[in-house]
Amino acid sequence: MCFSARAALCGLFCLVSLSAEARDRLLIVGSSTVFPFSTAVAEAVGNSGMKFPIVESTGSGAGFALFCSGVGEHTPDITNASRRMKAPELETCHANGVTPVEVQIGYDGIVLANSRKGPKFTLTVEQIFEALAEKLPEKQPGKLPANGQLVDNPNLAWSDIDATLPQEKIEVLGPPPTSGTRDAFEELVMEEGCKAVKDLEKGGCTRIRRDGSFVEAGENDDLIVGALEANPVTVGIFGYSFLMQNRDKIQSVGVNGVEPTFEKIASGEYPVSRPLFFYIKKEHVGLIPGMEAYISAFTSDEAWGDDGYLAGKGLIPLSAEKRRQQAAEAQALPALHL
Secondary structure, three states, rough: OHHHHHHHHHHHHHHHHHHOOOOOOOOEOOOHHHHOHHHHHHHHHHOOOOOOOOOOOOHHHHHHHHHHHOOOOOHHHHHHHHOOOOHHHHHHHHOOOOEEEEEEEEEEEEEEEEEEEOOOOOHHHHHHHHHOOOOEOOEEEEEEEOOOEEEEEOOOEHHHOOOOOOOOOOOOOOOOOOHHHHHHHHHHHHHHHHOOOOOOOOOOOOEOOOOOOOOEEOHHHHHHHHHHHHOOOOOOOOOEEHHHOOOEEEEEEEEEOOOHHHHHHHOOOOEEEEEEEEEEEHHHHOOOOOOOHHHHHOOOOHHHHOOOHHHHOOEEOOOOOHHHHHHHHHHHOOOOOO
16 A cells, blocks of 8 residues: 555544544644634633633743644543744655644734843844854954854853843853744854854854853743742743743843834844744544634634733734734634745
8 A cells, every 4th residue: 555545544543543533622732922812712612612722831842742642532632833844844744644724813022121120231143143143253352253262151140141140140041942032043143143253153053051150941931930939039931921921030132222012012123033834633523522612703803903901911913914814814713835
């Protein structure tokens, strides 16, 4: 039997099994950034009489791996993501009989923040790179040179980068490699900040130091907030929604002189912003109870509109026209093509 025939037969068996033993509620995995928005929609549909969906914060990369692992009641129905699905992930989905449907839900800013008890300061993208890069050219007084011998990052305090910055140890808590926030941070901050450095080999720009100045803090952003409270000079990296939820405890670090606000992320003025998504497993629509209701609830103006309850939690809405287009696609379920 050829591979395509075996795959089709396997998919048929999976669907039969799913139909016969379907879960009675949705299983949603993925991005920790999208988690509070997904949870809010899950609570809304649960309060309206539907079985409360299960929402798990696994990180975007791990969410895609679970989502694309196959079809059946033991696999997720929807995965949230703070970056777009990559071509190899889509290939894995297809190989396992999964047809993803992409829905963009809005925008988010990647925030650097520290405790309100600590110093208030702002950084440029280049200064963030200088704080976190694994390797840097040997430093000339007062500037980062365009060439020179590469050495392990010598910056131990923020003031080592610029005398106007706090004389405090560089300690940054950030997301692991499985996180979409980490992917976006590397693209929007590390790669941009690296452009002045010509000696780093291709790919070297995103290598983050491993000497203790940067600590991978897992996918639980609430734990990062707790750590910032415990150490006021520590800086955390996470999505804008967590800043919104913890404004009484933490303060933002400006980037290029711009503070991460709803308006400045929406306008693109804040330099570290990215789109957010969820992905629907088309094979589960009509088989897992509540998928259509959840999708309709998420794409309603009551939820993701300009004045919707998700905006109150930190989601930066799409334009009205873009929302109409994405809502229509969520109903039509077109297969994702990259």
